[in-house]
Amino acid sequence: MSTLKKIQRQIIENPIILYMKGSPESPSCGFSAQAVQAITACGERFAYIDILKNPEIRAEMPKYANWPTFPQLWIDGELCGGCDIILEMFQKGELQQLITETAQKYNRSTKNTQDVSNVSKH
Numbered sequence: 001m002s003t004l005k006k007i008q009r010q011i012i013e014n015p016i017i018l019y020m021k022g023s024p025e026s027p028s029c030g031f032s033a034q035a036v037q038a039i040t041a042c043g044e045r046f047a048y049i050d051i052l053k054n055p056e057i058r059a060e061m062p063k064y065a066n067w068p069t070f071p072q073l074w075i076d077g078e079l080c081g082g083c084d085i086i087l088e089m090f091q092k093g094e095l096q097q098l099i100t101e102t103a104q105k106y107n108r109s110t111k112n113t114q115d116v117s118n119v120s121k122h
Contacts, residue, residue, distance in 0.1 A: 003056045003057060003059075003060045004060060004064060006057070007057060007060060007061060007064050008064075010047070010049060011074050011077055012077065014046075014047035014074075015075065015076050015077075015102050015103070015105070015106045016039075016044065016045070016046040016047065016073075016074075016075055016076075016099060016102055016103065017046065017047040017048065017049065017073075017074045018032075018035060018036070018039060018046055018047070018048045018049070018071055018072070018073050018074075019048070019049045019051055019057070019061055019070055019071060019072040019073075019074070020032040020035065020036065020048055020049070020050065020051065020070060020071040020072075021050070021051060021052050021070055021071070022050055022052065023048065023050055024036045024040065024048060028050075028052055029070075031069075031070070031071060031082070031083035032070065032071045032083075034083050034086075034087060035071040035073065035082075035083050035086045035087075036048075036071075038086050038087055038089075038090040038095060039073065039086065039095070039099065041090070041096075042090075042095060042096045042099040042100065043100075044099050044100060044102075044103040045103065046099075051070055058070075065079050067079060067081070067082065069082050070082070071083055071086070073085075073086050075098055075099065075102050076102050076105070080095075080098070
């Protein structure tokens with residue numbers, strides 16, 4: 001499977017997905033840590049990809065998303081943005097609403113995060 005197809009599949013199969021440096025439990029950069037904190041505060045499950053462990057995704061994602069930096073939050077197939085946008089949306093209450101609505105839409109409301117970088121669904 002090509003890296004592009006892998007990215008597309010991850011976004012389709014995971015309604016709330018964060019491409020980040022490190023993991024939610026151990027972020028490897030301050031921007032990823034801030035993004036995780038805001039998303040976690042919304043109280044819904046989200047998937048994540050550690051781009052440091054997936055160099056092919058790290059290389060291709062900026063071209064695919066037309067967004068040069070990480071983290072990148074994707075909700076319901078759409079790029080929401082990076083750290084600054086995530087925090088701004090959270091402060092306005094928009095992130096909580098969007099994440100809650102998306103979780104309800106897909107009936108995936110739990111409190112756990114999941115690394116989906118090596119998960120293949122059949």
